[in-house]
Amino acid sequence: MQITALPGRDEECGAIRRLLGDLADGGGALVFHGEPGSGRTALLDHAHRHADGCAAIAAAGLAEEAALPYAGLQRLLDPVLDRAGDLPGRQAHLLRRALAGAGCPPEHRLALCLAVLGLLAAAARERPLLCTVDDVDRGDRATAETLAFVARRLRRQRVAVILTTTATPPAGLPTYRLGPLTERESAALLADRLPEPPIPPVAAALAAAARGNPQALVDLAGRLSPAQCRGDEPPPDAPPPDGALGRAYRSRLDELPGDTRRVLLLAALDEDGAPDTLVRAALASGTSIAALAPAELAGLVRVAAHRVTFPHPAARAVVADAAPLAARRAAHRRLAGVLDDPAHRLGRALHLAAAAAGPEPGLATELERAAGHDGGLRASAALERAAELSDDPVCAARRRVGAAAYAWGAGDARRARLLLAGLGPVPPAVAGRADLLRGEMELRGGRTPAAMRALLAAADALAGTDRALALTALARAGEVLCFSGEQYRYADLARRARALARPGDPPATELTSTYLAGVGATLRGDLEQAGPALRRVVVRGGQLTGQALTPAALTWAASAGLLVAVDGAAHRLAERAVELARDTHDLAALPRALELRATAEYWLGRHRAAAESCREGLRVARATGQVNAADVHLGLLAVLAAVRADRETCLRRLREIRDEPAPHRRPRALAQWALAVLDLTAGRHAAAATRLAELARPATGRGQVLVQVMATPYLVEAAAHLPHRPAAAAALAVFDRWASSTASPSRRALSARCHALLAPRGSAEAEERFRDALRLHPADADAFERARTALLFGRELRRARRRRDARDHLHDAWETFTLLGATAWADQATAELRAAGESVAAPDPAAARLLTGQQLRIARLVAEGATNREVAARMFLSTRTVDHHLRNIFHRLGIRSRTQLARALDQDVPVGARSAAGTRVSAGPGSGT
Template structure:
């Protein structure tokens, strides 16, 4: 629910909670508090506190993640999304006892980790007896924005409803006062209730409504006893709601005992309420009004008292201590730095940013201030918070930074947005900085070069910039087989460095971790070694899933899908691309999401889904075009060209694919042009315009002398056969068929189809049938429907009838259902599948319940047979 302050969000949530409790639902509540936004997982802990006893029912990795996030153990939190999965699992367990309503008030003030977890959970509640209601105040940027959740916008009351409410709550107002309240409230329910209690004759109409309401609350505060005002001020500044904490801190401020009796006047004035254990303001504006009304000295004393009372809680204590400081204090700055480290270990990166920034502000040593600003910027960079990165770097650059700090500044500033946005010449400048950093800090140099290499991959910085990155990489003192070095070379110069990268990829040891495997997969993908890339990614995914590293998992899945799309392994590519897109959205990675969408467009082309191709391609293009993201735009054109080729629209295919080879076109890409050449030549030949590629034939032949890229080498062999005169074609087709294509059955089937067509045109019909049959069977097995239909049509023309293709699981199941069915066929339980896919076991069960009738089976034991491709 969205709306302005006072529009009735809290009232609606309270009504929903009351109704749910009446119907025997279990109600779990949390509320964002401005001062709590720096404490990682504070909101989530408040929500789950009543059911934390259920944590023991979770699998160990999830149990450990939750306990670490809530500070119950000293272990580092593995990843925020493992905590999210644990939260989903815990709610699922609790919901077996009674349905659950989750109520989230003032979600705009939730700490970022809690908000991210709750958004993740909300997207996965469809199969659970759990409902989440969250209230957001207008004017705030939150994790929920664009989250895809249903929204209810609450408007102001119309005139008749406003009059009815006012007359019920404040009957007997003089006509001029009643008219003034109606005018100033302007349909805001809270204003209609609260403004009559204040001085409505004061000239406040020029103030914003929230300010007028705060004045009304502040005026109510001024009539309270001094002791009550002190207790209420402490409660307003406390980031917790425990009554005992508030009374203890108020006692410290006053120097004499304060009790719950001191709160009674504030309760009577409808400022706060308490159940004897917790104290709660009736509206968040009351808290801010009291905060603004207090003097700076009063606030400092209250924060200092809270810090004294919270000696047992290091994180909360240091924030209150910092809020009580009027001047720099190195001891407090150091404590805040330690709090930032703890927040980072617990997965609270946003809290770490805030702690580092405040620590820098309290630093008396300029060198320490600069270092803390840079560390804060690095954490903000990790979160993708551009404004925070710029603000912190700008502050740091005003100081006297060391050479290494300046290098780090360059890396953070110029490597933002995965190398997509910003100045194209940044690749060159990063290479220069990396050269200076190489001897002193090789790891930093490789980070700088990775940022430069990403720019070379996503955009087109020019030959000189690419050469400077490769040269700088050669001067970094690391092992030649270092995966970080290989991905820099492959992304920067996939043609010139292709042979070196491929030879080193084959020399890699077998005991690498997920990070190294993912980098090797990136490098293999960039140079066209898609079979190697698919293997590296498949191995890395196991560890990434276990660690709950969803951002990296989304990237690995995207490139696994892209590699398997080129291998035409649709059983892997289709579910990988679907999951990659969903996770990229969950983890706010638009570049990855666009790449996954472009990959899905390619897969739709291979399947013959013409509508899907153009819809998915348009989505990817809409993001990639403003940023001139060459890699995504070339993938979009590849998908469109492949779709046109499969549909027999050969002129369109030439026009679409030709753009990938034009250096002046934003779809031009050095690597992608190596992968689509056979398709372009086939489209040109079938359109009757082979001359359209004659110049490119010479160009790509020269490129092939510099790289062993398998798709380019095969594409050129196929192109030569297609372009050859009839007297020379046969040996070229046969040589192409005899070439080792390893894990590339689809390109071989394409050649068999082309050779069979050529043989039939030469009136060698009997010879053509064997090749056409083999092509048909390969296309049916791979699920490439348009090419299978073409092979059938050619066989019919040769006088042979083919049986109709039988739809298989890929035709009947959604990508996610296919993935779940494959895992179940491999023997995984519902819980194990849920843990891998970040879904609850109940959701997996619901999917299987729908999968079985689609496949015409009744049990898991039949899945493996049902998933076999129809041939």
């Protein structure tokens, strides 16, 4: 396949083209420095493809000839040696002598270098000359030094010299360090290499496996099956050892002396990379860490003051795989012998286990205990090895399941699946744990029917031996039903949970059973029973400590908080779940915790924070193979973009959601919600109402009932423009029952707004409901929804020909949207104000910088002469709240009186920006003011 571009190497390719383009006026040199596989050879190929009108000679450094002075120079210059006759006699003699193998005395080396320069200049007389040497550091040193000398002296010659190296580049030459490719550059390289580009999650996984190394990425692409490219099967997680990158490292390894290879093997097996450990182990093997110097020059290892690292995981794997089994076991024993600190308990046990030749139950037990204090992939490896060293099949199976759980928590779903696939017949308790883990993995990143089967089987298997885990399986099964839109089946889960619950259960167990009962009651419409149960879950979640404190328990508590609309508590619980997942490196739990945090932030009106939570959740979900979780975050991002009328971002996120046949999946419902909001803002009210009405059938429990409840305000707003509204009325009835069962003023405000929209236009009922909504919206939270209510109320009043009354609410909406950066909504408020006979000035920049939107509105009213009581009445606040805000306003502006406040605001307002009433607008013709 013809590669037309080198992704991630634009700067280097540009330097090559500039060098070649300027050859008519004089030459120059370039050096490309990078690890094996970084694209050095590809850049030389690029140079030769673009050397139009140039002669070209090329060579590569060969380790086999490293001991033969000038061997590389002889191969490079052989095509142009017929021009040696153009050189002065002494130079020609020195050149022929050196290239014939007779060498060059030190005192004649300058003359020889000048002879090489002269030969290249003579070869370039007829047309410019391109001279390239790949891996110049791998060949003989005399050639490298001569070429570096020549490369520094090409300014007046029509010669271009391009060298590549993995070692320290020669001084005095323009050098480019070839860094790793970004994820986007990796995706571009894959698209150039494959007939069909892989889907974004697969491309991201391959980029992570390649660590930004282009050759590793090419090797991975060569092994990618069509099913892996589509995402139907997990992609490879490491480059193939027999690929081009692996072979490159192996050839460098084969050139190293024995002592170097022995110390290099110790470094490869000691994944901690602590120099102190390696120094002691090297001494124990009869050598020293200084033996690594040739390996460092060869680009196989990097030795820093506090760590020994490998340039790529493939290099470490090649070093370990190339060693005989006996040598590997001996190296492991030496490393175990020097790890005598208690902090290295797991490392010592792993090395001893790697050196073991058969079952060792005692060592298996030590591995299991040490793994419990560590976690992550090392703990997974420890438990897998413990299973291999066990002489009891039941213990082996239990440890294998534990290894899979650690791998899943560390984000390696593929490893977890392989470990579970190797289980044979096991007791019910072990089978239940395995099914619980399988179910969770399928829920987050696989097929929900398979997840449901596994989780119900786990609940059955664990019911008699571990009720807490059985309840956990049922709670996970409930997540499956909510994800797939089959909430009508939740009643069966709640019934099974009641059978497992016992009086006096531990807090975590009680939380899970109560959560199942509360969600079940919510979904069957029994909100009187659901509310107390779910509030008890929220309280229990805040009280968890010790081993009972897990990300799963906190996410269930946060979910309960959202169901009873205690958004602040839900956000705190979700945030705590996020922090705990990060602290314990439980990557598997992080996307769900971030999803709940984003949902709480949506209800709190913190849309920017919600979008950031979703972006982080999307990154983690993709990195850990949780494709279902990734789709949910994409759906939420699309909704958040649509709410802010960002059509381009919304549609881009929707295109990234996988196309699944299941009609009621949560990501699909979120996508329909987002599209409906776009329809609504574009005036396509019937389309918006149809999309939202089809999200669920609450009476049957099918579809995404909870998503439809969240989207009901948009459904009602769309339906308000239609003559027939049965779906909106039905959805609003469900929303009303829920809102009235909570203590949330924001939910009741949305309910009042919805009723105002469905009331007869211009009626007293509509006005009363709008005023109720404005009074109920919290003054210190969710300014966006309050501004939306003000905009809708102002529009209602304007259409009822009450333009003066409308302007107050439209001003409030416009100012809030402007301060929030919600440009599209601010434009709608501007259009309504113009229709009401007024034009809008720019917001007060100084006050906007110092005051919140709420404080700015209060400050303007006070500056106009309104009393605190009048401000409270106009803004539907209490007088005490206005007093509190006014004190903060005085403090922030550094003033002490209302007169100073009026003067301070008046100084910042543009001329003509106030109406006679004092608001920041100028009256237009026919405004009635």
